[in-house]
Amino acid sequence: MSTPFLHVEHITMQFGGVVAVNDLSMDIYPGEIVALIGPNGAGKTTAFNCITGVYEPTNGRVDFMGEPIVCNHPRGKMKKLYAGEEAERYLSLPTVSYTPDKITKRGIARTFQNIRLFKSMTVFENVLTAMHVRRTSNVFSATFRANRKEETAQREKALELLKIVGLDDVKDELATALPYGKQRRLEIARALATSPKLLLLDEPAAGMNPQETLELTTFIRSIRDQFGLTIFLIEHHMNLVMDISDRIYVIDFGKQIAAGVPAEIQNDPRVIDAYLGVDEDA
């Protein structure tokens, strides 16, 4: 394992007095499937939001493919409130804070825990819209249809993606009219449409039945192989997590409590204590 693909270093995210993510460090290597687990409110989604630029973390740094995409240290009001220890480390570094679209452009795509599809659009349009980021046309060439070739290619690729996730038969339906499980799949198709290198999935199996969850496991592996992706996912379905992950990070109250391969995590007393409990099956 060479240099990490995604390198998260001492990330802290404070909302006023609430420390949602506390001094979190993680490394993800090319081609891996890594899971982030922890009890409700542990700060998993917040960690994703810091990586994708939705939030500017109070402190810490994220590198993607060797380049910083996030780098910050406590400023302003947070200087007094900051509860971590590692701030000095980043004081001298230049602040980096890209907007989410720039990070997506660099190759990180994501799905949302609380599904966020474009609700006025059809299934097909949802996927097509996500390809906008890879356009080469400008507003004039696009308006006057000088980009026909690109548009056709995009449409073909969108259709292909829908076939891959198995939604090509409902492509003209309104995205929000789909059942829950299919909406989650559409979110994945839409994320793939941005041509990512790293895919972040926030609870992709939430609301799915056991059968769908089982299919999802195979599906995630297959897209990893087909698109040469690295996958980082948050999930509560332990069967899926243990089955699919190469490695797992466990956090509680924003702090890492364990990290390792599934077998280690399953038997880690701290994890069992904080999260897995005894005999949990969901």
Added chain:
Amino acid sequence: MEKKKGLSLQTILTIAGIALIYLLAFLLDRIPGVPIMLTTVLRKGAIYSLVAVSMNLLNGFTGLFSLGQAGFMLVGAYTFAAINISSGIRSTVYQYYDPLLKFSLTETLQNALGSTAGTVLGVFVSLLLAGLLAAVLAYLIGLPVLKLKSDYLAIATLGFAEIIRALVQLEAFAPVTNGSQLLRGFPYFTDTFMPFVIVGICIAVVVLLINSTYGRAFKAIRDDEIAAEAMGINLAHHKRMAFIISSFFAGISGALLAMYQTTVQANTFKSAMTYEILLIVVIGGIGSISGSCIGSFLFIACSEWWLRFLDNETYIGAFKVPLLRTGFRMVVFSVVIMIVVLFFRKGIMGTREISLAGLADRLRKESVKGGKEA
């Protein structure tokens, strides 16, 4: 296979429908004795269609609640007027000031290219400049203003429009704007066909834009900003683009309004005008281009023609009809907008577009649905 056939049928029907409208407009100009009210409604309705569509692009398709339309129209109208005042009456128009612009673009071109070609090119270039100046202004104020969220954006743009209106009346700008006196003596139109053509071209461009990848990005922003941004759509960039394009067409419609009225005065472009346009957009359907057009003609027909009687004191014999007096029309309009907002939030068209093939499709679906229910 079937799909393709349906699409081409729809395209043919749409083209046929549009061609028919233009043929009628063309013939109308050649038929003597057409009631003046009808031509008024058609011309003004066409101009309002364009500005309503431009507002819809911003409010309906990009989800930015902006109320600066009258301000951008004013900029367009003044630009068009100021660069075209004919040399013959320039000194009479600028009665109290020394005019700064000592040329008329259209006249210059007429002298160079002959009367017809010069007029066409002059008007075309002037309209373009009118739109461009409005767009430049939108570019300048876009950055700070578009950071604001919904209501604040509305207030800021409304305020901007009012500031612009106050500015053009300032003594300092009077050598160009003629202060609070009106500007006149620029090219205007005497037919219905020409505004229809210009408005048609502009709306066609907006439709093409909306159906392009950029249009999809605008809609994505309207639907869900966070998701749009996560899919790589640069919010600031695209919002600003929508704002600029919308203002460009608002500027052109302002210039057209100047041509229609044959005079320009700042007081025409009050915020009441923006509300009228907003009313049209809401009635027509937020997010529907054809809705905005239908709404415009309906609105203008009501306000200029069908509901005129509300403003006139009327006697039936010795009996004075109650309520009818100047201003009552606006009361009725206010009630209408309240009813629309409360009960018909989606307007006439919702986000749908008019299409004859689509209409047939709908009827079929409805009958199928009816059949199922029965």
